[in-house]
Amino acid sequence: MGIDMATNGTQLPEKQKAAQFNPKDQTVSINEIPIPSIKPHEILVKVKSASLCHSDLMLFEPNEQNLTLGTGAPFTMGHEACGTILQLGSDVQGFEPGDNIGWLPIVDCCYDCDGCQVHNLHCENGTPQVQGMSVDGYFQEYVAIHWRNAAKIPAGMDLSTLAPMFCAGCTAFNSVTDTVAELKGSEPAETWVAVVGCGGLGHLGIQYLKAMGYKVIGIDLSPDALEEAKTQGADHVFNPGTEEDYIAQIKQLTGKGVHAAINYTNSVPAYSSNPSLLRTNGVLMVTGIPQKPLQFSAMDISMNRIRVRGSNNGTTPRLRECLEFSGKYGIKPHLTRYRLEEFGEMLGVMREGRGVGRLGVVFD
Template sequence: MPKGKTMRAQQYDQRDNKLHLNTIPIPSPRDHELLVKVSCASLCHSDVMLFEPNDQGLILGQNPVTIGHEASGVVVSTGSGDVASKFKEGDNVGFLCAVECCYDCKPCREVHNSWCETGKTQMQGFSQNGYFQEYVVVDARATMVLPDGMDVKTAAPLFCAGVTAYHGVEDCGLEKGQWMAVVGCGGLGHLGVQYAKAMGYKVIGLDIADAALEEAKKCGADHVFNSMTDKDWKKKVVEITEGGVDAAVNFTASKKSYDDCPAIIRPGSGLLMVVGIPRQPLELNALDIALGKYRVKGSNNGTCHNMKPAIEFSAKHNIKPHLTTYKLEDLPKMIELMNAHKATGRMGVVFD
């Protein structure tokens, strides 16, 4: 239980576009909520987008706001409602960041909580306080107890990056032995490589950072290419795959990487899976799409209804995020490393 009534939190302030390590009150859970002591909160690229000009629909609410939407922790107390009462003090849990939605309408079940019919959805870490703080309240309906053997201090990246990468790979619908390009082998992509190999696909890793490519090889990639330094990478991918990859899953925030993808996708049957969100809107050749050169699809990257299969698959196949840990006051440094493409795997704040 908390020893006091306040806690430390890394909060983004729109007024100066900076982070501030503030002291704020510890929240209390409502009937449908759990109070969780955060064990680990990990950094996602969309957290960093708060500091960047973008037109991709990030909506802020309160100001300042605690950033972070990817975490795991231990239940401290529960609300009095039926759903919350299914959890108990001491449970190791992971959770997703969409709150105030109904979780039960067709969009919530089959599309994404962002499009809930109530129109009330908010995202922790953006429009409500997120997870780079010592305690947080989460909705019990978007929370699950970790599988046996899963470490609560390293599981955090699975509750955004893991669920996103798993469904980005699985939703391609490939058969074993087909070729998949994982575009961007960092925080999301290194997990994508692991999921793709566990599903029986042949994998080509693409990135502009050699360290990320080394990570991809450790995760099982069959081939890797630096798309910045190897001028012939597109030709090589087409030759290796005998016509192009069956799916290119783009985990990056690079518009150029999206522009490059059609050249390596197998004509007529190949798929471009959109996961990463660049600052600028994507530009697609309408003739290519109209004539069936390749298909474009997005992946439902994380709701309470598709969270559990991703986490259970991770536990079954021993898929783990490669996590570098820091202290809460080091979050600005973590952001600098991410922006400089000097981070491999995932970076997270581990709380005592």
């Protein structure tokens, strides 16, 4: 039995609408489903906003990442969301009804093993699943989440646009802080970082880098994304589709090449060109996940001409750090809002690469 103190006596509805993916025919429809009942370790949340991530498109595409993305009944899409606690399971610790929270999407993991300290998908004791990728996610008004995935949102942050923070935001934050750790000893004001892909992840990565004082070059094929990059503070932007000599221009601008490049794209050609951007011993941060394997020169890596590292959305302690930093420095996602009934249109915009920033549903 959950503790319920946030509904002020209001009876919750029995049903809700949800944007669901059908694995059998790879279609999406708005279905009516029950309000979830929470287990002792779960929190019932009234969702304020939920947003699309580019990795949601993996549901519709074959992949070579050994990801199983739903095999049975329809399930609710979405793994980025935030909202307000309505009910607490009996085992929940550190939260109260009425708290504003965001959360990470991995469930059926132990949270305590060595694998979970790296990423909950590496759990050695459970069978991890991603909410929104194989079990119900967050494009529905009421969701049940594991309390150990949750983090409180600092006062003053706008829940109606904050959903992207809980995948795009924390991934961008972790990629930047992991890059900074590799650049230890470098003076930020004299250090160049290329952000490759200035969309949903990149526009947040630029904000984090500028908040930390770094010089930023934005690289993207979309003129709209490059305008957004400039709005978020990028010092220079380049379009490889229209500026064939952009690598030479960047080397001239930076002297020897950038100190680091953070790739947020799912483009193999973009990754293939990244080593050419880097100065000797520069860092390539692998963050975006293409459907095809990447190839890098073993000589370049073994001789330390480049350093290849990886970063992801991380674990709950890192999510808390991201929220604290974002609240302090006013980091905000750019969210284009849709209604749940417009989910198909929103999905089409993302699939065609026409969106700027992030796309999401805001609930009343």
